[in-house]
Amino acid sequence: MLSPALIREFKAQVGEDAVFTAAADLMTYSYDAAPLEPVTPALVVRPAGSDALSRAVRLCNQNGLPLTVRGAGTNLSGGTVPPAGGVVIVTNGLNRILEINAEDMYAVVEPGVVTAKFAAASQAQGLFYPPDPGSQAVSTLGGNVAENAGGLRGLKYGVTRDYVMGLEFFDVNGEPIKTGSRTVKCATGYNLAGLLVGSEGTLGVFDRITLKLIPLPAAQRAMVAVFDQADRASETVSAIIAAHIVPATLEFMDNFTIRAVEDYSRVGLPVDAAALLLIEVDGHPAQVKEDAERVEALCRQHGAASIRVARDAAERTKVWEARRSALSALAKLRPTLVLEDATVPRSKIPAMVQAVNDIGRQYRLSIGTFGHAGDGNLHPTILTDKRDKAEWERVEQAIAAIFDRALALGGTLSGEHGTGIAKACFLEKETGPATILYSRRIKKALDPNNILNPGKIIAAAP
């Protein structure tokens, strides 16, 4: 409980209507999309502008209150589950697109702008903002930057990091820090943006983000290749890359997922296929035509049982609807869904798919695997019921086993969902103790009271 005087102070500095204290309101900021135990904050503030945001941060630091910034609360790693007694700062009141500059191809946004709205606004000016996380209809750009979110287009177009040209953020004292610029090149100062991208609210609070935009591709072509053996699908992925073709999207779906999607949406997927690849090439029309033909040939060479090329926009939409409904289809099977995100070098995908299947069998769990085969980022999705204690234990063991295999194959714990609380205790396995120590020193220097989203990424300092 915060003292009435302190609550009054927050109201005075951030705005009367911007401070929530009722128990029933606080509880609605106790969770995110990760299946973790919720923790109710002591106070929630929803500033409507930069000044109020800065003052809220300063007040927290002055009073030693742990502070968790929250965008849409859709992250999958517990990044917005506050520590007990903490303050949650909601950014969706800062939701203005300040500038879209078509001439110089950049945009300046507030952190609470919703990703899909921004992408649509850019597109309306003939520009393209490629990062498209599955949550883009609700996720905020601040949350995307803080998680270094990816999406379906990572292989060709990269992830959020590749579009952050500059950042203005508040340090723990609420002081404005500026890094990067609106220019394509910028060589002044430390690359602080590089440090802040993916920092999950532990090093500073974003106030303004300058994002790179690119021209819209002129043409696309999508296709679905069906495989009788999952290995063949993975080999095809490697072959496409080896042929120096870079599809915009190269997605994988295993048999379990195919069946779930077909049951759910009846889009006409072959339910006995071992695996599907959903592929899209884009760019200049002539290039698209040539690439599509070569990809088709490569699929056939590597044993695709059949290939369906979308002939028009409607068919293309159908292909991507199938992919987008993967999560929905799986979600409907059991109450709890654990969406993992282990990522391996592309060439190791067959081994990783095999490993996930083995782990599912070993721990007697249903796991559907789909994901971004093109960049090695798979989403093994465990279907369970958190209320079943015995099964939940096996889920936790299976997650640890998946991480171990991914690391053994030279991969990483997370391709795009971040570390948060969920993976903090595994991080040392990936990086070694010295890296953790180094990170903790940075954190200590920038946030001596340890109030910026404590417990995330590098866990608590011993």
Place this chain on the structure above:
Amino acid sequence: MADIRKLRRLMRQLEEQLVVCMRCGMCQAVCPVFAQTGREADVARGKLVLLDGLMQEMLDDPEGVRDRLQRCLLCGSCAANCPSGVNVLEIFLKARAILAGYLGLPPLKRAVFRRLLAHPETLDRVVEFGAVFQKLFARPVNEIVGTSCARFGSPLLADRHFRTLAAVPLHRRRPALNTPAGAAGLRVGFFVGCLIDKLFPNVAEAALRVLEHHGVGVFLPEGQGCCGIPAISSGDTQTFNDLVRRNLEKFDSAGFDLLVTCCATCTSTIKKIWPSLCDDDLAARARSLAARTMDISQFLVKRVKVGGPAAAAANGRVITFHDSCHLKKSLGVYAEPRDLIRANPVYTLKEMAACDDCCGMGGSFNFEHYGLSARIGRLKRDSIAATGCAVVATGCPACMLQISDMLSRAGDRIAVRHPVEIYAESFSAEGRKG
């Protein structure tokens, strides 16, 4: 106040439905209330968490939960968009009933539901009385939209521009009907619904004209009641069940192929809510009637084969269509009302942006949160006005009320109609010619 442990036990009935929510937050993309406020307690995810909290003894504030649960249009946008298939509306209605049982109904609501709504004859008398005297307090403001506003300050009406009560409600014009199937070889039961009866009897008259024109027999029994949605959405299961029972009795005995209504809200209440929320002893009959219930435009297009490839006028009167949530999101009906409109060559249908965004009415939400409701409605008004239309049509009288208010307050001169009126116009004109 009853025992909080009992409340928890009742809440446990919702557990299997509550665990389906995976907290993905995708409902934020479509919730009209959240779009205005940005508050998590206003979106389905937040509300489901509160119910979970109450059930799991993590929260001790049933009033707080009830108040937040009431800040909801019951529009079903969240459910229609939910990847996990959470049955949000059923959960919310059941929770409202449990909480109302525990906390009691507010006295005014209790009086209105139990003394008026549950007794259609009394309600009719009161409303007729009101229709006579409304001239005293209502002043016409927009003759195209057909709205009035209060002559003097009234807390109930605020600065609304409302549609006045019909001088002669439908049950006076057509107390009962019982005609045999004609050329169409079909006979329908006709469920009128309160708003159509008392505010928009012309819609029902148009529908009856259309049915007659196509040789569809009609069974319209006297003394029908409200579908019960106002009661159940405030958690009054007693009044709801009284009304379901009464209406089932009215329609039980008669032979008809399908039950039709011109009110999207009534249709979706009968089809979705009656079977899942009525008392056990009514459930089987409610299920069987629900399976035979249809929206009027769906009936006309699918069963009577009205519409077809019409010679749409390229530059006729511009009309636009608003998808009522209860028609599109709840029942999946959106093509048929458009077919019906296109069947009238006088009009050119021009779609508005975001045609299926909620208009912000939400029944009692409009009374309890008028400011918020009007902000949401204003967005709908802007989309309608941007088409440059002369007429906006929609398949739900509740949406017609809200849209009339919003257009009139903005000073627009756009008529608000039901698709069946538009269609009826086409052949009455023909009829006059011939």
